[in-house]
Amino acid sequence: xxxxxxxxxxxxxxxxxxxxxxxxxxxxxxxxxxxxxxxxxxxxxxxxxxxxxxxxxxxxxxxxxxxxxxxxxxxxxxxxxxxxxxxxxxxxxxxxxxxxxxxxxxxxxxxxxx
Amino acid sequence: xxxxxxxxxxxxxxxxxxxxxxxxxxxxxxxxxxxxxxxxxxxxxxxxxxxxxxxxxxxxxxxxxxxxxxxxxxxxxxxxxxxxxxxxxxxxxxxxxxxxxxxxxxxxxxxxx
Numbered sequence: 001x002x003x004x005x006x007x008x009x010x011x012x013x014x015x016x017x018x019x020x021x022x023x024x025x026x027x028x029x030x031x032x033x034x035x036x037x038x039x040x041x042x043x044x045x046x047x048x049x050x051x052x053x054x055x056x057x058x059x060x061x062x063x064x065x066x067x068x069x070x071x072x073x074x075x076x077x078x079x080x081x082x083x084x085x086x087x088x089x090x091x092x093x094x095x096x097x098x099x100x101x102x103x104x105x106x107x108x109x110x111x112x113x114x
Numbered sequence: 115x116x117x118x119x120x121x122x123x124x125x126x127x128x129x130x131x132x133x134x135x136x137x138x139x140x141x142x143x144x145x146x147x148x149x150x151x152x153x154x155x156x157x158x159x160x161x162x163x164x165x166x167x168x169x170x171x172x173x174x175x176x177x178x179x180x181x182x183x184x185x186x187x188x189x190x191x192x193x194x195x196x197x198x199x200x201x202x203x204x205x206x207x208x209x210x211x212x213x214x215x216x217x218x219x220x221x222x223x224x225x226x227x
Contacts, residue, residue: 004157033214043204043217056214090157092214099209100146100165105157 002027004106006091012112018079021109025072025093031055032074033103034066037088046089049074050097078111086113116141118207120218128226133192135221137179137205140186147188148206148215149179158204164188175199200225 005024013019025032034046045058049068066076072093078085088110092103121136139145146165150158162173169181179190188205205218 006157035215035217042219043215045214045216048214092158100163102148102160102163103215104160105150107155107157 004091004093004104006089006106006109008109009107010110010112012114013081014114015081015083017081018077019081019111021076021078021089021091021111023074023076023091023093023106025074025091026104029093029095029104030072031094031097031101032068032072033092033094034074034076035090035092036060037090037108038086043090046076048097055097081113083113085111087111116145116207116209116216118205118216118218120203120205120221122221123219124222124224126224126226127195129197130194133177133190133195133199133223135190135203135205135223137188137190137218138186139188139205139207141207141209143209146208147179147181148208149173149177149188149190150204150206152202152204152220154201161190161203195223195225197225197227199223 007022031050033048037043048056052068063079068074088108090108092105094101094103117140119138148163149161162171164181172178177192202220202222204220206215
């Protein structure tokens with residue numbers, strides 16, 4: 001069974017640009033969550049999508065947005081990139097939305113802002 | 115509000131020695147607790163989870179954790195460390211209704227030969 005797939009693995013952008021990251025969940029999983037990982041702030045929750053609807057959102061500015069498609073694949077978009085957006089962005093999927101369900105993580109997209 | 119505290123950002127043990135990584139949580143509701151491991155340049159891999167039932171939870175790679183409500187702890191242990199256990203370990207809690215997971219700051223485990 002294929003795991004969570006994130007593309008691309010690495011990205012280099014400059015300040016002011018925008019970027020779109022993609023996540024394909026495990027087959028049959030309908031919940032997709034996104035996290036930002038940085039050395040200073042650790043792992044922080046961005047948002048969760050289920051059945052194409054955003055269920056929860058973390059404490060990030062509106063420049064961070066996402067969406068989910070009918071096949072459960074998800075994209076995350078960051079506009080007007082800032083140096084502080086440099087991070088590893090992790091996507092995780094789970095079968096449902098229950099808090100007791102473990103999430104399965106992809107290997108992440110490492111975004112570097114110049 | 116929920117929170118997770120991992121004591122010790124770096125832990126070193128000798129190969130074959132006991133591994134003990136500490137996690138304390140704060141939650142106003144019965145928590146669901148998880149331990150994940152992250153190897154360099156990889157995502158997080160689930161080691162074990164506590165949802166309900168038995169308080170001693172066994173996971174993969176010989177790890178286990180015990181949920182102690184009275185101490186609000188969920189420490190991760192392994193009787194005998196192996197070189198391949200060197201990685202970063204994260205404790206997480208869910209059930210806040212707002213954030214999917216709240217993660218601890220992580221503990222980097224170093225295994226000495």
